[in-house]
Amino acid sequence: MIRATARRRRERWRRSTVERRPVIELQAAPGASAVGEPAPAPRPDPARRLALVACGMALGVLIVALAYAGNRDHLRGAAEVYWVGQCVLFGAPAALLLGRRAVSRVEAIGIAVGLPAATYVIKECYSPIQFRFLDELAHVQTAQAILATHHLFHPNTALPVSPQYPGLEIATTALAALSHLSIYAAGTVVVGVAHILLAAGMYLLFLEVTRRPRIACLAVVIYATGPHYAFFDSYFIYEAIALPFMVACLLAVLRARREPRLGIALVWSGVAILCAAATVVSHHVTSWVLLGALICLEATSWRSWRALRSGWPLHATLAVVAAMVGVWDLRISPADVADMATVIGSVTHSLSAHRTKLAVSAPFSPRFDVWMEYLAELTVLVLVGVGGWRLWRTRHRPGSLLRLVAVVGAMGFFAALAIRLRGSNGSQLWGRATTYYLIPVSVMAAVALRRPPPAGRGGRRWLSPRLTRLGWSTPARVVLVAVLVVGGLAAGEPPYYARLPGPYRVVAWERSIDQHNLALSRWAAAELPAGFGVASDANTESMLTSLGHLAGPAGVAPLFLSRGYSAAARSVVLKDRIVFVAVDRRIAHQLPATGYYFTDDPRAGRYRSPIPVGDLTKFNHIAGVSRLYDDGTIVVYDLTGSRYAVRRRRKP
Numbered sequence: 001m002i003r004a005t006a007r008r009r010r011e012r013w014r015r016s017t018v019e020r021r022p023v024i025e026l027q028a029a030p031g032a033s034a035v036g037e038p039a040p041a042p043r044p045d046p047a048r049r050l051a052l053v054a055c056g057m058a059l060g061v062l063i064v065a066l067a068y069a070g071n072r073d074h075l076r077g078a079a080e081v082y083w084v085g086q087c088v089l090f091g092a093p094a095a096l097l098l099g100r101r102a103v104s105r106v107e108a109i110g111i112a113v114g115l116p117a118a119t120y121v122i123k124e125c126y127s128p129i130q131f132r133f134l135d136e137l138a139h140v141q142t143a144q145a146i147l148a149t150h151h152l153f154h155p156n157t158a159l160p161v162s163p164q165y166p167g168l169e170i171a172t173t174a175l176a177a178l179s180h181l182s183i184y185a186a187g188t189v190v191v192g193v194a195h196i197l198l199a200a201g202m203y204l205l206f207l208e209v210t211r212r213p214r215i216a217c218l219a220v221v222i223y224a225t226g227p228h229y230a231f232f233d234s235y236f237i238y239e240a241i242a243l244p245f246m247v248a249c250l251l252a253v254l255r256a257r258r259e260p261r262l263g264i265a266l267v268w269s270g271v272a273i274l275c276a277a278a279t280v281v282s283h284h285v286t287s288w289v290l291l292g293a294l295i296c297l298e299a300t301s302w303r304s305w306r307a308l309r310s311g312w313p314l315h316a317t318l319a320v321v322a323a324m325v326g327v328w329d330l331r332i333s334p335a336d337v338a339d340m341a342t343v344i345g346s347v348t349h350s351l352s353a354h355r356t357k358l359a360v361s362a363p364f365s366p367r368f369d370v371w372m373e374y375l376a377e378l379t380v381l382v383l384v385g386v387g388g389w390r391l392w393r394t395r396h397r398p399g400s401l402l403r404l405v406a407v408v409g410a411m412g413f414f415a416a417l418a419i420r421l422r423g424s425n426g427s428q429l430w431g432r433a434t435t436y437y438l439i440p441v442s443v444m445a446a447v448a449l450r451r452p453p454p455a456g457r458g459g460r461r462w463l464s465p466r467l468t469r470l471g472w473s474t475p476a477r478v479v480l481v482a483v484l485v486v487g488g489l490a491a492g493e494p495p496y497y498a499r500l501p502g503p504y505r506v507v508a509w510e511r512s513i514d515q516h517n518l519a520l521s522r523w524a525a526a527e528l529p530a531g532f533g534v535a536s537d538a539n540t541e542s543m544l545t546s547l548g549h550l551a552g553p554a555g556v557a558p559l560f561l562s563r564g565y566s567a568a569a570r571s572v573v574l575k576d577r578i579v580f581v582a583v584d585r586r587i588a589h590q591l592p593a594t595g596y597y598f599t600d601d602p603r604a605g606r607y608r609s610p611i612p613v614g615d616l617t618k619f620n621h622i623a624g625v626s627r628l629y630d631d632g633t634i635v636v637y638d639l640t641g642s643r644y645a646v647r648r649r650r651k652p
Helices: 002-020 046-072 078-097 105-126 134-149 167-179 183-210 213-224 238-258 262-280 284-303 305-310 312-332 334-352 367-393 400-422 426-449 465-471 474-491 515-527 538-546 567-576
Strands: 533-535 578-584 626-630 634-638
Touching: 046 078, 046 105, 078 105, 078 213, 078 474, 105 183, 105 213, 134 167, 134 183, 134 538, 167 183, 167 238, 183 213, 183 238, 183 400, 183 426, 213 426, 213 474, 238 262, 238 284, 238 312, 238 426, 262 284, 262 312, 284 312, 284 400, 284 426, 312 334, 367 400, 367 426, 367 474, 400 426, 426 474, 515 538, 515 578, 515 626, 515 634, 533 538, 533 567, 538 578, 567 578
Parallel strands: 533 578
Antiparallel strands: 578 634, 626 634
16 A cells, blocks of 8 residues: 555655656647657558549450450450450459548549449440340330320330330430430430449448448449349340439438438428339339338337327338339239239249359350359358358347348349249349349448458467458459459449440341441341231340330241251241241351350250251242342242232231
8 A cells, every 4th residue: 555655655756856847849740740750651642542543444344445445356365355345444442442541421422433434334335326125226216106196105115015114215215305306315324324323323322331442332333243234234125214213212211210400300301202103104013012122111110109200201111112113013003913923923933943053144155254254153142141141240239231231132132143043034033033143142242351350369260360451451352353343343234245335146136237227127127017927036026026016926946947948937927917928048157156047946945057058048939928128138028919829907
């Protein structure tokens, strides 16, 4: 006790001596530190770092554009240059977001807006003067009908469901009518704005959930590595405009839910209902996903009576959205609901069957694409596990939205993986599902990649600290993002045979559109009566139905796979009321890139040589068949005068 008292006395004497000691300071320049003090570390300039990241993304776009130009000129190494450009494009923002320095809101917003703009520029570099995806051409027919008739719900011979969800075409035709732009130019502007707004809305939505700009922006970058974001979701299709409205609705609901002031909460609820209405009239699947997301949010509000009472904006929005979805789908598009029920039934039947096969997105894919696709799926699986574990460790902290995101993301990921493993046509359904389940999964992956996992307290280490630091260092995590980029592009659109633009290929989707079938489609729209049946290969038939306004039935392969006019060919003509036959002579010289020549081709995947020329020229020797069109590459025959043809009359 005596020693403690003496120690306190010495401490008081030392403090009094220091306080009485005179302090001598030299006059320092403005902004400089006093003598003897360490100089403050310079703060990073957000504008400068954002400019460097923008230069990196622009460099990636330039490299990809050079790869496109090189492949058009048949230069070697174009594919390798393409992959380098994509990695540079995504690696620049990933390096900043995964670094040690703090990320400001300005940088996060700049990356969240700049990255989708860069990916959309790449999509436009692929085809800068016309639409190339076949579904885009189907929606062009709906837009043409709106401009010509000034009415909605005009029948579409290529995609019957398109007129029932005309949100994209309404915005496009309005812009085209006001600005006198073409449908292609107006559609490019509308979809480009929607593509950027989707990423910006996701950033705000993730920021509302996580409250951290770095994690929110990193989640946007990870979502952009998905298979369908870069191209498919930026095509001129109805899903492209429905997605940003869905995200905006969810964001408005969360804002209204947390707003204590009644007036502002009502405004946010009104915004949510308007965005939901735009989603419902634009795309059926997106509206169903929105309804499911609102139901999940509603489930979290039942944790207490106080939360249930304060969540009235969510209750009202959910009721209105459910009513809109039910009325629109059951009154305007009941056939689409029946078709979707059939798809769900087939998937359920496939899941119950004893079948396990991890299919790739495109048949006959190169080994590099297959392995990178599998590696990307494995990476997502690991990130989902790590992100879920980190969120589980914070389960005692407030923030039920993060836990909801983790549960929904994990359920969506494993459900989509099960469909891919066991479902019929599972690869295509899995690709469509990535657009939606990657929204919560990207948040979990961003949480997993945010920083190295903390050292365990008293737990057993499976790896040494040095290996742990190496595995979760900034370069290692950037490499994981690069794996997601390459795997997502390998699994997405366009497929490997059309990933780079180039010369015409038979039944290769984007690579199968050229001046010959475009001129044919324009001629058919001007000269042939609309709604008449036409038979051709898969790509030419799709263009004739979308741009030529003809009707293209499936199962027309017997017309082309026999040397003579067989009984099977005559039955197809009579059953499907086929009047015209379009023969592209190039199918006699090339194998199909997709493995099939015709829709519902019985020989799909079994072609070892092109179709013999004699099977395609047999129409020249059938009595009564006349030749209407011939440009040296494509020939159109009229079967009206044939003995076995149907009468030439307009379909009711």
